[in-house]
Amino acid sequence: MSLFSDQTAYWRRLAGLLACLIPLTAPLAGAELPEAINLDGDPESGRQIAFDRAKGNCVSCHVIAGATSPGSIGPVLTAIQTRFPSKHELAKQIWDPTVRNPDAVMPPFGKHEIFTPKEFADVVSFIWTL
Amino acid sequence: MPRLILFWVILGFIAPLALAATPAEEQAAFQGYFKRRFPSVPENEFKNGVYAIDPVMRANWEAIEEFPPYEQAIARGEELWKTPFANGRTYADCFPDGPAIANRYPRWDREHGTVVTLSLALNDCRKANGEEPLPYNKGPLVDLLAYIAYQSRGQITQVEIPEDDPRALEAYTKGKRFYFARRGQLNFSCAHCHFANSGAKLRTETLSPALGHTTHWPVYRSEWGEVGTLHRRFAGCNEQVRAKAFPLESEEYRNLEYFLTYMNNGQELNGPGARK
Amino acid sequence: MGYIDWVRIGSIILLVATNSAWAEENTEVEQAIAAAEGARQQAASVGGEWRDTAKLIAKAKELAQAGQIQEAIALANRARRQGELGYEQALREQNADFPAYVFGKP
Numbered sequence: 001m002s003l004f005s006d007q008t009a010y011w012r013r014l015a016g017l018l019a020c021l022i023p024l025t026a027p028l029a030g031a032e033l034p035e036a037i038n039l040d041g042d043p044e045s046g047r048q049i050a051f052d053r054a055k056g057n058c059v060s061c062h063v064i065a066g067a068t069s070p071g072s073i074g075p076v077l078t079a080i081q082t083r084f085p086s087k088h089e090l091a092k093q094i095w096d097p098t099v100r101n102p103d104a105v106m107p108p109f110g111k112h113e114i115f116t117p118k119e120f121a122d123v124v125s126f127i128w129t130l
Numbered sequence: 131m132p133r134l135i136l137f138w139v140i141l142g143f144i145a146p147l148a149l150a151a152t153p154a155e156e157q158a159a160f161q162g163y164f165k166r167r168f169p170s171v172p173e174n175e176f177k178n179g180v181y182a183i184d185p186v187m188r189a190n191w192e193a194i195e196e197f198p199p200y201e202q203a204i205a206r207g208e209e210l211w212k213t214p215f216a217n218g219r220t221y222a223d224c225f226p227d228g229p230a231i232a233n234r235y236p237r238w239d240r241e242h243g244t245v246v247t248l249s250l251a252l253n254d255c256r257k258a259n260g261e262e263p264l265p266y267n268k269g270p271l272v273d274l275l276a277y278i279a280y281q282s283r284g285q286i287t288q289v290e291i292p293e294d295d296p297r298a299l300e301a302y303t304k305g306k307r308f309y310f311a312r313r314g315q316l317n318f319s320c321a322h323c324h325f326a327n328s329g330a331k332l333r334t335e336t337l338s339p340a341l342g343h344t345t346h347w348p349v350y351r352s353e354w355g356e357v358g359t360l361h362r363r364f365a366g367c368n369e370q371v372r373a374k375a376f377p378l379e380s381e382e383y384r385n386l387e388y389f390l391t392y393m394n395n396g397q398e399l400n401g402p403g404a405r406k
Numbered sequence: 407m408g409y410i411d412w413v414r415i416g417s418i419i420l421l422v423a424t425n426s427a428w429a430e431e432n433t434e435v436e437q438a439i440a441a442a443e444g445a446r447q448q449a450a451s452v453g454g455e456w457r458d459t460a461k462l463i464a465k466a467k468e469l470a471q472a473g474q475i476q477e478a479i480a481l482a483n484r485a486r487r488q489g490e491l492g493y494e495q496a497l498r499e500q501n502a503d504f505p506a507y508v509f510g511k512p
Contacts, residue, residue: 060333072331098317103505105327107316112491113484114315156504163508308453311499315456315488321505373492374455382453 046126207277305389314373346403445489454496
């Protein structure tokens with residue numbers, strides 16, 4: 001019996017290791033943006049999440065081209081690639097904006113797992129196109 | 131060298147005292163901040179909340195106020211106020227100066243070492259007369275609050291923090307910490323929306339300034355479709371930032387009401403109100 | 407031993423083996439739910455519980471009873487992380503105070 005349970009534990013550990021190699025399926029746990037995070041998301045799906053009140057709801061605070069009645073709390077989301085040196089730096093900002101500015105109002109969408117890993121990659125990919 | 135040490139020791143004692151602001155200083159800074167932020171809003175307009183700063187929303191609100199949606203609640207409340215308990219006594223026996231007593235709450239209760247809100251005082255009166263306490267979320271208690279608020283219109287907010295009871299300052303400080311603490315999955319504090327972002331748009335809604343937040347309760351909210359209390363609004367805000375709400379009239383919310391109402395000292399009471 | 411005896415022994419071994427796999431998975435989901443509940447209570451003890459944590463735990467229990475063990479474990483783990491994050495948040499914010507700009511000059 002002990003051999004059997006050891007084997008399950010072994011497979012589970014192996015599965016855990018594999019899961020770490022595929023960040024899109026692993027939970028977003030951890031305070032900091034994982035260096036190896038996969039940011040190849042679907043911008044179109046990211047747009048829908050950004051506009052959806054129950055999901056990203058980015059429009060409640062930011063002006064985004066194509067969105068109606070945006071809020072005025074955050075900066076206009078435009079010329080993103082001139083404002084962030086890389087997609088990874090943009091991802092850091094969306095993961096937890098209080099790292100760069102402790103008084104930031106924007107929610108930590110990654111750190112607090114407001115987005116699933118796929119949603120996070122999709123939204124970063126969408127914002128990166130703005 | 132010893133003189134230098136002495137210098138640091140003295141500074142170590144003095145610095146925290148110099149840095150810690152008193153409630154009165156904090157109140158002055160709070161009110162000054164909103165007056166600087168909205169220089170064109172007269173001081174006696176803040177009680178109208180977002181309608182003091184948004185002319186379009188104000189026009190809609192004034193139309194609503196022509197046929198106030200809280201009128202029936204006031205009428206029901208008056209009926210309740212005048213109806214005797216089973217023992218023949220009435221609310222007026224508990225509150226001899228009633229019903230215009232809204233600006234006496236929240237108040238520090240030295241005997242019980244706690245903040246007493248008007249809701250709590252009404253239920254204490256019922257219990258003292260052998261009646262069941264009323265639920266805090268809706269119904270007769272809110273009707274009573276509406277009647278008392280209406281009768282108290284024109285009174286000035288004047289919350290006191292007795293200096294000879296350190297527990298009162300502690301309750302104020304707890305309320306203050308609650309107000310400024312980030313909470314919930316969305317990580318917002320009350321101040322994140324109602325200080326530096328007041329007047330900004332959240333989608334189509336204008337965020338209201340914290341100065342004026344306590345004057346007009348209970349409120350008919352179109353979103354509720356009925357009259358509700360300040361604590362119900364606290365709970366709603368907490369859930370919006372995805373924090374678990376505290377029970378209405380919990381110590382947390384009573385301390386919060388104590389802090390926030392003290393910040394609004396000097397503001398005229400104009401309840402019950404109507405909001406979106 | 408006859409043929410029947412071998413069948414009997416074989417079935418017992420099979421039964422014990424599958425049962426123990428089931429038991430282990432069951433223990434794992436129970437532990438995950440208990441850990442989530444512990445984290446939720448710890449967050450609540452400092453006033454830092456989040457809105458949906460208890461709902462996630464209730465849903466995880468439902469899934470576990472319906473036999474969807476891996477889904478239940480994933481949900482319980484999410485609830486546990488919420489409890490941990492809410493607890494950390496409340497401790498970080500326990501001395502929150504007026505922002506400096508309120509005291510600033512215009």
